[in-house]
Amino acid sequence: MQLVKDWIQDLPVADLYTDSIRNAIDYVLDGARTGRFDLLSPEVHPGERASVGAKLEYEVLRNFELPKTKPLDTHIVGIPVDIKATVGSNWAIPTEAHCQLCLCTQIQLKNNRHRTWLVRAHTSWLYRGKGNKDGKRGLAVDARDNWSIPLYDWTPLPINPLRYLSEEAAARIFAKKPGQTRRLLMMFRELEGHIIPRNAILTVGAGNDDPMRRARQVRALAEKEGLMVLCGDWLDSRDIAATRGINLRAGEWIALKEESEAGAA
Template structure:
């Protein structure tokens, strides 16, 4: 990137059409404050957490490929980069926002662009120069994410080398000092399959034995961890109706001393709640029958 002399708050910026405007601090930007006020009425960190997980699951396509780790060598860098494009639609759905032009959406009738990166900066397109952007950073190795609301003033953007569409990165100083943090670093749930050793993963994801046996092994290895529905689709990749196989596991698991609970079933949710565990619809957990103390919750998903 070329060197950027950052214009401070109070000076004049001009957009790509040559229209001049004042560089305002976030607290003085009425449009930014309006959008921030709307967002503050929503659980922004939770919506983004669910949206990022859904976008990653979509790109991995575990139900067809058997992949469960976005950082795996099996995942092409281009696929990793495409998480941001899918995330945009997941965020719109999470907030129940429309897809509009010229940017991604409108919040309180104000155009807003949504950008995401698995790196350290964002590619701000020309149509978003001097416009409001929600910029999300995902650190996959650290399993966390954070977001800012910022007006991407043209004066605060680097010019990328050889970028034909003139997309630019946002200056770090502007991000850190002249933006509004929407939420701090927030944990990104880990796919439970990542806790398996190589040997265990080979057993659980192998072609043989059948799905029921492999899912039973998964419950044994991941005892006490909440397992989302998507994990069963990954374990049963390429097979027919893996969820029906999962429902057949209860009796088999009981023979192994495991109680299998599923958040889709009211009685399971009640049993889980009695043990201090909150199960959402489609989530599963296997617990030792002799470990059902009310103060015992599931194993940490980030340990």
């Protein structure tokens, strides 16, 4: 357990998990096809929310550069480790992981945060009984709190900026008309000052051709309204954002008021 802990804690664990969880949620929502952007929306089936954990396993393997191996999910310094996650309050520990090391992540969607423990899933620490039909059993809360190793404290989970839209604004932005260029302009106008990831643009343009090209076309329209639409893929945009104290990364967009207008305000 100490060897695995030492290996993990040499890495930016919280950041890697944050990225992994965000990617897993985006994958489940599939916004580019469905137009969905909120995992707690009634449009999302509870089974889909639960599947975030299954997808997260592969995102963690990718971000931590770990192999997919048997008998559990991976090996860390030659030691078998299972990767578990829940959007609820407990995990379903499979029989093959009983008494084995597990990375257990809890995602609180309502509070937009997450945390992860390294746990030895002793059978004496699992809830009594046969468990579910697959023999999976939950981990006792006192075992989690007293005999596991927290890898990082509660860490914020980035909020999809589309969730900041009012119901009225969202209805206009996701309507079939006007065309997606105009609707993307509405989005930038409503979310002025918010960093907008590429996935949010694909979600607004769900079902349409080349939303990213339409986003680039928004720049000229936005300028007429005194808005600068910046993209982290462009060096000049990154430089402009930096002058405002904003670190705009590749794939990220932001709409900012022109300096003169901002100063007048």
